[in-house]
Amino acid sequence: xxxxxxxxxxxAERITVLQGQALVSASPREEFTTVLGSCVATCLFDPEARVxxxxxxxxxxxxxxxxxxxVDEHYGVFLMELLINQMLAQGAIxxxxxxxxxxxxxxxxxxxxxxxxxxxxxxxxxxxERIVLIxxxxxxxxxxxxxxxxxxxxxxxxxxxPAMAPAIRPAxxxxxxxxxxxx
Amino acid sequence: xxxxxxxxxxxxxxxxxxxxxxLLNHALASSGFEVHQADDGQAAxxxxxxxxxxxxxxxxxMPRLDGFxxxxxxxxxxxxxxxxxLVLTTESAPEKKQRAREAGATGWIVKPFDxxxxxxxxxxxxx
Numbered sequence: 140x141x142x143x144x145x146x147x148x149x150x151a152e153r154i155t156v157l158q159g160q161a162l163v164s165a166s167p168r169e170e171f172t173t174v175l176g177s178c179v180a181t182c183l184f185d186p187e188a189r190v191x192x193x194x195x196x197x198x199x200x201x202x203x204x205x206x207x208x209x210v211d212e213h214y215g216v217f218l219m220e221l222l223i224n225q226m227l228a229q230g231a232i233x234x235x236x237x238x239x240x241x242x243x244x245x246x247x248x249x250x251x252x253x254x255x256x257x258x259x260x261x262x263x264x265x266x267x268e269r270i271v272l273i274x275x276x277x278x279x280x281x282x283x284x285x286x287x288x289x290x291x292x293x294x295x296x297x298x299x300x301p302a303m304a305p306a307i308r309p310a311x312x313x314x315x316x317x318x319x320x321x322x
Numbered sequence: 323x324x325x326x327x328x329x330x331x332x333x334x335x336x337x338x339x340x341x342x343x344x345l346l347n348h349a350l351a352s353s354g355f356e357v358h359q360a361d362d363g364q365a366a367x368x369x370x371x372x373x374x375x376x377x378x379x380x381x382x383x384m385p386r387l388d389g390f391x392x393x394x395x396x397x398x399x400x401x402x403x404x405x406x407x408l409v410l411t412t413e414s415a416p417e418k419k420q421r422a423r424e425a426g427a428t429g430w431i432v433k434p435f436d437x438x439x440x441x442x443x444x445x446x447x448x449x
Contacts, residue, residue, distance in 0.1 A: 217434035317432065
């Protein structure tokens with residue numbers, strides 16, 4: 140029997156995407172990972188350019204705000220645009236983008252359904268921008284762990300114990316956002 | 323060129339994101355501005371050949387013609403040489419800001435924008 144070389148794919152370099160981040164990669168060795176409760180993660184990839192990215196957001200305003208648990212669309216649109224712009228900078232084309240959406244769970248009964256509102260925002264954004272949504276796993280009451288290979292657009296989404304989900308931390312706009320400088 | 327007294331200030335927003343255009347339209351129209359919108363620099367350039375506005379607000383990263391190209395093309399002609407142009411962008415790199423300044427931009431605003439600050443900036447440069 141002749142010995143054969145067995146191809147063992149290199150181990151992926153796992154990169155955690157934290158709330159408020161948008162990361163993009165064109166490296167086949169990298170895998171983005173995140174754990175979601177009420178938050179939503181958008182995974183985008185361009186199958187031709189072989190580049191992908193993930194963001195992770197929670198848009199609900201704090202309960203003390205005048206409008207209660209509304210959704211701060213300015214920050215959501217910003218995080219989506221940040222993800223898309225980083226992908227375009229690495230050779231992706233907007234009309235080729237394919238999307239997955241995960242998360243948006245309503246973790247505690249009796250509390251405002253902020254997960255559902257975040258999920259609605261994400262779906263509506265993709266629809267407005269005409270980005271094709273090919274898979275979603277949104278809502279329910281379970282926390283999720285999402286692993287995403289950006290170059291292949293391959294996603295694994297599993298339910299995990301609620302305790303693993305990060306604490307609800309409503310988004311704060313970046314300190315630099317909205318600043319006006321006249322030349 | 324300013325509008326006549328009692329006429330609303332006319333603003334052209336240039337952004338390839340439909341979601342961003344909706345946010346801008348809401349922020350500006352609810353403050354009394356007359357809002358026109360283009361979805362990239364090329365569409366804005368073509369619209370401005372036959373239309374006038376008081377202020378242009380443009381994104382940077384857009385297909386066909388980006389914000390830098392739009393500013394350079396508008397500044398190259400006499401018709402829009404003095405038109406206030408505000409850049410509204412997710413870009414935060416100083417070299418991008420410098421490039422916009424050299425191209426002839428009037429101001430630089432970083433997203434996510436604050437509607438009150440945006441409205442104040444438009445009022446300030448429009449007069």
